[in-house]
Amino acid sequence: GAGVSQSPSNKVTEKGKDVELRCDPISGHTALYWYRQRLGQGLEFLIYFQGNSAPDKSGLPSDRFSAERTGESVSTLTIQRTQQEDSAVYLCASSLAGAGGPYEQYFGPGTRLTVT
Amino acid sequence: GIQVEQSPPDLILQEGANSTLRCNFSDSVNNLQWFHQNPWGQLINLFYIPSGTKQNGRLSATTVATERYSLLYISSSQTTDSGVYFCAVDGDSWGKFQFGAGTQVVVTP
Numbered sequence: 001g002a003g004v005s006q007s008p009s010n011k012v013t014e015k016g017k018d019v020e021l022r023c024d025p026i027s028g029h030t031a032l033y034w035y036r037q038r039l040g041q042g043l044e045f046l047i048y049f050q051g052n053s054a055p056d057k058s059g060l061p062s063d064r065f066s067a068e069r070t071g072e073s074v075s076t077l078t079i080q081r082t083q084q085e086d087s088a089v090y091l092c093a094s095s096l097a098g099a100g101g102p103y104e105q106y107f108g109p110g111t112r113l114t115v116t
Numbered sequence: 117g118i119q120v121e122q123s124p125p126d127l128i129l130q131e132g133a134n135s136t137l138r139c140n141f142s143d144s145v146n147n148l149q150w151f152h153q154n155p156w157g158q159l160i161n162l163f164y165i166p167s168g169t170k171q172n173g174r175l176s177a178t179t180v181a182t183e184r185y186s187l188l189y190i191s192s193s194q195t196t197d198s199g200v201y202f203c204a205v206d207g208d209s210w211g212k213f214q215f216g217a218g219t220q221v222v223v224t225p
Binding site for chain 1: 146
């Protein structure tokens with residue numbers, strides 16, 4: 001596709017429910033990233049996928065958060081038993097990567113999650 | 117982990133003015149990017165600049181990796197330049213990008 005796409009664009013859920021957020025990277029991009037941005041703050045790294053390597057999950061804030069990626073394609077971020085502090089914009093990015101590491105990241109429009 | 121500090125935190129400019137934004141990082145980095153987050157929340161790539169100098173229209177950037185800082189220059193600012201400017205680096209490990217807190221820029225007509 002032309003750019004990174006994310007769905008849904010907005011999600012309102014009740015505390016305690018599970019949610020699943022989707023990211024479709026730019027075709028051919030082997031690296032994929034998830035970030036969280038709380039209102040008025042910077043971006044927090046959550047997870048990084050690169051090809052068939054084990055993902056870097058070091059930014060996931062708790063075991064309620066998990067992410068999967070199918071090959072070098074779509075990724076889903078799942079938040080179980082949502083809490084009000086999970087309310088934020090969740091941003092996905094993708095990039096090419098080489099022997100020297102990842103290259104320029106391109107971001108999707110984000111999913112705004114509101115937990116009531 | 118690597119620390120990223122951006123300054124100033126806020127900047128108010130009159131249209132046509134020039135400005136310099138700074139990003140300091142605490143350790144050597146593999147990659148560095150500058151982004152502009154517009155008022156609708158979209159992150160727009162400005163520069164991928166782990167070292168050296170690049171220019172794109174009214175914007176330019178310089179990264180001095182050995183001294184652990186990068187500068188973003190905005191010349192002849194326009195109201196459309198308003199938004200938050202972020203610097204992001206990956207140094208701890210490839211792909212684990214750390215973002216600075218951003219510089220909020222407001223350009224007044």
